[in-house]
Amino acid sequence: MRGKAWKFGDNISTDLIAPGRYFHLRENLPELAKHVLEDARSEFAGRVKEGDVIAAGKNFGLGSSREHAAQIIKISGVSTILAKSFARIFYRNAINLGLPALECDTDKINEGDELELRMEEGVIKNLTQGTEIKTSPMPDVMLLILNEGGLLPYIKKHGDLPVVK
Amino acid sequence: MGMTLVEKLLAGASGKKEVKAGEHVIARVDVTMAPEGTGPLAIKQLIKLKEGPANPSRTIFFIDHAAPSPTRQTSNAHMFLRKFAKKTGSNLSEVGEGVCHQRVVESHISPGEVYIGADSHSCTVGALGAFGTGMGSTDVGVAMALGKTWLRVPPTFKIETNGSFPKGVYSKDLILHIIGKIGADGATYKSLEFCGDTIKNMTLSSRLTLTNMAVEAGAKTGVIRPDEKVKEFLKEQERPEKFRQIKADEDAEYEKSFEFDASDLEPIIAAPHQVDNVKPIEEMEGTKIQQVYLGTCTNGRLEDLRLAASILKGKKRHPDTRFVVVPASRQIYLDALKEGLLETFVRAGASVLGPGCGPCMGTHEGILGDGEACLSTQNRNFKGRMGNPEAFIYLSSPATAAASVLKGEISDPREVF
Numbered sequence: 001m002r003g004k005a006w007k008f009g010d011n012i013s014t015d016l017i018a019p020g021r022y023f024h025l026r027e028n029l030p031e032l033a034k035h036v037l038e039d040a041r042s043e044f045a046g047r048v049k050e051g052d053v054i055a056a057g058k059n060f061g062l063g064s065s066r067e068h069a070a071q072i073i074k075i076s077g078v079s080t081i082l083a084k085s086f087a088r089i090f091y092r093n094a095i096n097l098g099l100p101a102l103e104c105d106t107d108k109i110n111e112g113d114e115l116e117l118r119m120e121e122g123v124i125k126n127l128t129q130g131t132e133i134k135t136s137p138m139p140d141v142m143l144l145i146l147n148e149g150g151l152l153p154y155i156k157k158h159g160d161l162p163v164v165k
Numbered sequence: 166m167g168m169t170l171v172e173k174l175l176a177g178a179s180g181k182k183e184v185k186a187g188e189h190v191i192a193r194v195d196v197t198m199a200p201e202g203t204g205p206l207a208i209k210q211l212i213k214l215k216e217g218p219a220n221p222s223r224t225i226f227f228i229d230h231a232a233p234s235p236t237r238q239t240s241n242a243h244m245f246l247r248k249f250a251k252k253t254g255s256n257l258s259e260v261g262e263g264v265c266h267q268r269v270v271e272s273h274i275s276p277g278e279v280y281i282g283a284d285s286h287s288c289t290v291g292a293l294g295a296f297g298t299g300m301g302s303t304d305v306g307v308a309m310a311l312g313k314t315w316l317r318v319p320p321t322f323k324i325e326t327n328g329s330f331p332k333g334v335y336s337k338d339l340i341l342h343i344i345g346k347i348g349a350d351g352a353t354y355k356s357l358e359f360c361g362d363t364i365k366n367m368t369l370s371s372r373l374t375l376t377n378m379a380v381e382a383g384a385k386t387g388v389i390r391p392d393e394k395v396k397e398f399l400k401e402q403e404r405p406e407k408f409r410q411i412k413a414d415e416d417a418e419y420e421k422s423f424e425f426d427a428s429d430l431e432p433i434i435a436a437p438h439q440v441d442n443v444k445p446i447e448e449m450e451g452t453k454i455q456q457v458y459l460g461t462c463t464n465g466r467l468e469d470l471r472l473a474a475s476i477l478k479g480k481k482r483h484p485d486t487r488f489v490v491v492p493a494s495r496q497i498y499l500d501a502l503k504e505g506l507l508e509t510f511v512r513a514g515a516s517v518l519g520p521g522c523g524p525c526m527g528t529h530e531g532i533l534g535d536g537e538a539c540l541s542t543q544n545r546n547f548k549g550r551m552g553n554p555e556a557f558i559y560l561s562s563p564a565t566a567a568a569s570v571l572k573g574e575i576s577d578p579r580e581v582f
Contacts, residue, residue: 011349011439013547020527021552023231024238027205027245039554059350059383063547064526065285066203067301088354088385089285093301141189141315151303152213161307161315164189 001079001100001117002127003051005109008040010057014090016040017061017069026068033072050077053117055109057083060101061090070094080117082106082124082135095142098150103136140164167414169321170388171356174296174411178279186320186420192296195220195278197309200227200265201242202526203283203302208249210306217253219312225256225273227265229521234260235529263494263520266290266462269297270373271496275399275407276391281308286462286544288384291376292369293398294391294411299380319356319385320420322347326363328428333579335472336371337464337542337562339363340378341433343425345443353383355420358413360390363427369394370468377463378544381440432578434540435560438548446565452575454559456487456531456539457566459510460523464542464563465493467500473567474506476581482514483573489531490515491523513570527552540569 016039018032025032037044054060054073060083061069070093073081080100094101100117104124109115113128124133138146144162148154154162168176172184179190197218199207204226211218218224226246234240243260250257258268265282266289274280276294280287283305290297298316300308308314324343357379364372372389379387396408432446459465459473470492482488490510492498498520501507507517516531524531525543532552533539539551539558546558561569564578571581 015527015545015547015549019549019554021532021549023202023526023528024236026202027238027242039549059353062349062383063285063545065283065287065299065301067206067283067303068203070301071206085350085353087350087383089299089301092304096301096303139317141317151307152210155214155307155311161191161311161313163191163315 001051003053003079003115004049005053005055005111005113005115006044006048007109007111008054008056011059011062012040012056013063014061014066014069015063018066018072029068029071029075032068033075036072036076045076048076048078051079052077053115054078054081055106056081057106058085060086062087065089067093070097070099074099082109095145096151098146100146102138104133108133166418167416169356169417169419170358170390170411170413171296171319171321171386173413174277174279174388175316175318177277178296184318186318188318190316190318191313192279192316194281194308194312194314196223196269196273196280197282197305198225198227198265198269198287199283199302199305200230201239201246202230205242205245206302207283207306207309210303211310214307214310218255218309221254223273224309225258225269226250227258227268228260229258229264230526231528232260232521261495261519264462264465264522266377267465267493271402271494275404276395276409277411281305281314285380286377288379288386289373289377289462291379291386291388292372293395294389296386296388298386319354321356321358322352323419323422324357324359325361325422326425326427327361328363328426330427330430332582333432333564334430335562335564336367336374338430338433339425339427340375341435341443341560342430344378344382344441346423347382349381349439349441350383355384357382357384357387359387364389365392368468369398370466373466374463381544432562432565434565434575435546437546437557437559440546440560446577449559449575450577452559453538454486454540454569454574455537456489456533457570458489458524458531458539458541458543459563459566460491460493461525461543462493463544465491465497467497469542469563470497470501470506473563474509476564476567476578477513477570478509480513480571482570486570486573488513488515488570489524490517492520495520524551526550540566540575542566
């Protein structure tokens with residue numbers, strides 16, 4: 001997976017990602033996606049390209065449980081979310097949808113850097129800077145879910161919830 | 166080594182004698198819930214696995230976040246929930262019945278049970294000694310379909326508070342103070358276990374304010390040992406047989422322990438745009454407020470309305486400040502009506518609206534204008550939360566909110582008693 005970095009700060013709430021004033025668009029995800037992250041960076045939704053990467057600070061996705069936040073980030077074409085840390089509910093939501101959410105030191109990424117995600121190696125290649133950033137290892141259960149493309153594909157294939165010892 | 170309260174709850178739910186923080190468990194889910202903002206998506210995920218919920222009698226769909234509906238699209242989402250609930254024999258909580266978290270506490274959840282809701286404040290039920298946590302639509306749809314979920318047993322932060330509150334200070338001030346100390350992500354993945362004399366002496370209503378806001382420190386849940394007050398509440402709610410004792414072991418292992426002295430506290434304000442951006446009232450006094458909102462799953466209970474009414478009785482709102490009151494449930498609305506509290510609010514110049522979430526999340530009933538400020542008793546003040554990213558949201562106790570209604574600016578409740 002390869003794409004351009006979009007930088008965001010700390011504490012990007014789901015209210016910033018999927019504002020409550022678009023509540024009426026909740027059942028129309030492509031339409032809601034036109035407003036993704038509008039209150040954090042108003043130009044993002046119009047310019048984000050397939051494969052691009054969000055590189056945020058700490059506690060990304062805090063607040064409301066609205067899965068629509070993760071859904072519309074995925075619909076917008078974002079291939080990966082990198083953050084120093086994630087809020088719990090958002091993290092589960094992203095992985096459940098098969099959207100990689102990885103913790104790493106995003107200070108080493110600049111706006112517009114070309115990034116390549118190498119999940120198996122646990123690194124992000126920063127092609128612009130010619131550097132590599134290590135990602136924190138994902139919990140086993142999250143890897144199981146992500147590797148099947150999300151929670152529903154996992155359950156359909158394995159017939160039950162993921163179990164780790 | 167013994168178990169914390171949340172470890173006890175999850176051991177029970179996963180059929181194990183003992184579980185430890187960090188352990189992965191498959192937990193039985195007793196009650197599931199989704200309101201209209203997240204419910205349709207949860208149903209769409211659910212029906213990819215099964216025709217309906219595993220336990221329809223303990224599955225509830227709530228129409229509360231935008232009720233009565235402000236738009237055609239939301240009306241259609243409401244219809245979708247009604248139709249599915251009817252078809253599958255699930256519960257539907259209609260317009261006017263109240264906020265999901267309050268309704269679940271009143272009628273659906275009991276000590277020792279596990280509750281998964283498609284709303285982040287599902288941790289509220291912890292004040293009854295139940296495990297509750299918020300999840301997204303997919304997780305909730307799956308929990309509805311299978312009657313179980315996977316969980317990582319959270320490590321516990323012990324939050325001990327002793328001492329009596331000074332005049333004008335309440336559980337809302339305490340939880341804002343705690344979140345200010347821990348930080349908005351300081352308890353991510355953790356369980357907050359509230360204990361100490363202050364909690365023991367607190368009403369269940371005040372305790373619900375604490376557990377409701379556990380998620381604002383990032384926590385998975387907040388729990389309190391169920392005691393006589395919970396027993397009494399369950400009796401009032403006509404399910405006395407549902408009471409059970411459950412408590413942490415003496416030698417339970419806590420990841421961190423915090424101690425607070427309630428007698429040191431003063432009224433607290435969370436300033437825009439973060440819940441952990443807390444300030445003592447002196448620093449915020451005089452901030453002009455165009456709207457005060459009294460209500461929500463955090464502070465829309467009878468005790469909160471009584472407190473605000475005691476300050477507002479026979480008085481009028483400041484002419485530059487609107488006042489919106491939304492009782493959290495129909496039961497609370499009726500009680501407040503009987504006690505004359507709603508009349509006090511109406512005479513003070515309030516717009517008293519039907520039970521539900523009210524303007525908390527910016528869908529209707531009091532969206533703020535550009536540059537306006539609202540003082541709210543809700544749990545969250547993120548930018549854009551109340552429908553306008555150009556507005557400012559301050560959080561406080563019901564007493565501070567009522568005092569501010571009178572002066573049109575953030576005001577110290579200790580000066581109006």
